[in-house]
Amino acid sequence: MAPPTIRLYDTLSGAIQTLQPRQGVRVGIYACGPTTYAPIHIGNARPYVVFILLRRYLAALGYEPTLVVNLTDINDKIYAAASAAGTESGAHAEAMIALYRAETGALGLGRPDHEPKATEAIAAIIALIEELIGSGHAYASQGDVYFAVRSFADYGKLSNRDPAEMDQGEERGSDEKKRDPLDFALWKAHKPDEDTWWASPWGRGRPGWHIECSAMAEGLLGTDFEIHAGGIDLAFPHHENEIAQTAAARGVGPARIWMHNGMIETVDEKMSKSIGNVFALGEAIERYGAETVVAFLISGHYRGPLAFSVAALESIAAANERIRDFFRTHPEQDGAARADPRLERARVDFEAALAEDFNTPKALAVIYELIAAANREPIAGAAATLRGLLDLLGLAGLADVDERDAADPAAAALLAERESARAGRNFARADAIRDELAGLGWEVRDLADGPRLVRRA
């Protein structure tokens, strides 16, 4: 049985497109990952979360997705950061990669299928550059190699720019090596203060930013693959240049659908390292928990901007607590999923929301509506169904309330003491114990089947 039809917005065509794999149910997804020069922030985590969940969703539908998230581990900013830290640039990049893996790993969403590093793709990069030079789309100049933008007729299609009208900017020293100000670097000659370089036909140097993605994406997914993704800020020049490189060399573009996520915004600025307006991912996870961070990042449609604030995170944390409370009062039952029409309805609506341009906030609304219905009147199998839906959004941990609320012996003893006080109608004593438990981080709930301790954040 063929998997359901998936529709996704494609920046290149400017329209919603149906996902049409090259071959059967295999779906290649390449999402541009971080430049590993500093700890990542919430904004960097958005594409990571969105596209790893897209892979999870496609897999659940019966597709066979392969997700590639690259690591840009050679870059001006890495040189600068390493120099400032007094370390070697390669070691600095490795340290940042380790941190990135630890922090994104803490989100509990698994890893991409491949996480290639630019520095491990140098041979493929050089080969691709040589192809471009051979076909007249690129030229060497004083140790640099540039892509000749005007040799590629479709340049500007992705970002809807006309090269003839593009602002050519101020002339700068390095531009003297270019034949045309629009040209961009494929290879950069080694500079004296750079401690990492590779040998190449054009001398010592290192790759430009865009060429690594053309080379690594092709190596792992081929050309004309299904989905290329990244932040909207990468549409130009990064993705535009990537298309130019691959299409000029291979005669076909890198990907069929170009997905771009919107920016995380604070009060009035996008969340960007370059303006120092950061909220570190690691700190967010530590303070609010992985489920809060994940739920926040999917609380808005991936294409739109998303407002970041402490209040927003706290609102999401409260919403997650509502989900946990459902599982506290409705333990999952053993056995097969029930066939209640309300559960079937929820599954259908949930899937439909994601099938139409991955509308995660709409899918979350389905979850809340099912919870409300099941709180009103028990629905056999609701908990199991909800866990399944939550899992598709990376939030199955919200169902693990027994582990979260596992009480220490002291708290359990206090709870028992409160119960005996209540049995003796000594409410003053019972309430005093409740206050004491509250001081220890425990909230007491007198449920139908007895009292329960609930862990407060």
Next chain:
RNA sequence: GGCGCCUUGGCGGAGUGGUUACGCAGCGGCCUGCAAAGCCGUCUACGCCGGUUCGACUCCGGCAGGCGCCUCCA
């Protein structure tokens, strides 16, 4: 200046040519020994001005405000 996007109720955030999105917060009630959780009810919406239409928040035009990119920011 060029290209693109956005403007929904206290906050966050979906969606649709005519019907409650959803969540958080607030208020009233039910439940509770009292709470909590839950349930019920409830308040503040679709930037402004025109147009199309039987009817627009939802389509078209203009205006205002905001955002992204314009060579290396997800």
